[in-house]
Amino acid sequence: MKQDIFQAISDPTRRAILTLIAIQALTPNAMAEKFDMTRQAVSKHIKVLYECELIKPEQSGREIYYHFNAKKMQEFDHWLAQFRQNWKTQFNQLDHLLSTIKEQKK
Amino acid sequence: MKQDIFQAISDPTRRAILTLIAIQALTPNAMAEKFDMTRQAVSKHIKVLYECELIKPEQSGREIYYHFNAKKMQEFDHWLAQFRQNWKTQFNQLDHLLSTIKEQKK
DNA sequence: TATATATGCAACTTTTGAGTTGCGCAAATA
DNA sequence: TATTTGCGCAACTCAAAAGTTGCATATATA
Numbered sequence: 616m617k618q619d620i621f622q623a624i625s626d627p628t629r630r631a632i633l634t635l636i637a638i639q640a641l642t643p644n645a646m647a648e649k650f651d652m653t654r655q656a657v658s659k660h661i662k663v664l665y666e667c668e669l670i671k672p673e674q675s676g677r678e679i680y681y682h683f684n685a686k687k688m689q690e691f692d693h694w695l696a697q698f699r700q701n702w703k704t705q706f707n708q709l710d711h712l713l714s715t716i717k718e719q720k721k
Numbered sequence: 722m723k724q725d726i727f728q729a730i731s732d733p734t735r736r737a738i739l740t741l742i743a744i745q746a747l748t749p750n751a752m753a754e755k756f757d758m759t760r761q762a763v764s765k766h767i768k769v770l771y772e773c774e775l776i777k778p779e780q781s782g783r784e785i786y787y788h789f790n791a792k793k794m795q796e797f798d799h800w801l802a803q804f805r806q807n808w809k810t811q812f813n814q815l816d817h818l819l820s821t822i823k824e825q826k827k
Numbered sequence: 828t829a830t831a832t833a834t835g836c837a838a839c840t841t842t843t844g845a846g847t848t849g850c851g852c853a854a855a856t857a
Numbered sequence: 858t859a860t861t862t863g864c865g866c867a868a869c870t871c872a873a874a875a876g877t878t879g880c881a882t883a884t885a886t887a
Contacts, residue, residue: 619733621733624727625725625727625730627727630727634803637804637807683804683807685807688801688804688807688808689808691797691801692801694736695797695798697740698789701789704791
């Protein structure tokens with residue numbers, strides 16, 4: 616099943632995994648040790664993250680190091696962009712409102 | 722129940738609602754017309770979005786207009802910030818790698 | 828005042844997803 | 858070669874979440 620990046624990031628454990636491997640690539644076993652969770656449970660999270668390309672595997676003998684794929688994370692940034700202008704505008708309007716109230720109090 | 726902003730945004734319908742009302746405030750009925758979905762289903766999504774403060778209600782007689790709360794969306798931006806430097810670094814490294822390959826070809 | 832409209836809440840069903848146990852395969856090691 | 862280790866896949870359980878129907882409440886309108 617093709618995974619949705621938004622759905623992938625909605626899980627706290629997967630967000631923790633991303634934060635960890637953004638610093639250093641890890642094997643599934645290493646991740647399982649970090650969280651109080653079986654290796655298989657971590658393996659499922661890895662599958663989700665892999666299918667939406669947020670992580671990349673690097674085989675090394677029988678071990679697999681999973682790396683963070685920063686490029687994919689930019690999709691979020693692009694989605695957010697449609698709201699960024701919006702929040703800047705809302706804050707400017709708030710500033711204006713506050714100064715108007717100030718004026719009225721004088 | 723206190724809702725998680727990541728979980729709130731993971732649902733496609735809720736993302737569509739946010740995109741709509743970022744442009745113009747809408748009533749629950751108006752939203753239900755946009756999607757092929759009962760009013761009650763939309764109402765539940767509204768509840769989720771409201772509980773994590775992504776939208777704000779504005780009562781007008783018996784109608785309720787829901788507005789987009791841009792400020793809350795910034796929480797995403799803050800979470801993304803921890804990766805932003807990371808992806809810039811990865812791209813710089815890629816640039817470096819590409820120019821190295823270029824040099825070798827000469 | 829009677830009726831229609833806009834909404835929220837509760838109970839229920841169905842679907843999805845997180846986590847477990849059990850298994851098989853491939854690589855390292857004795 | 859036999860055994861251990863690292864990993865993925867499949868079947869299962871259980872909890873959460875999406876969507877439905879039904880009902881209650883408040884406001885507008887005839």
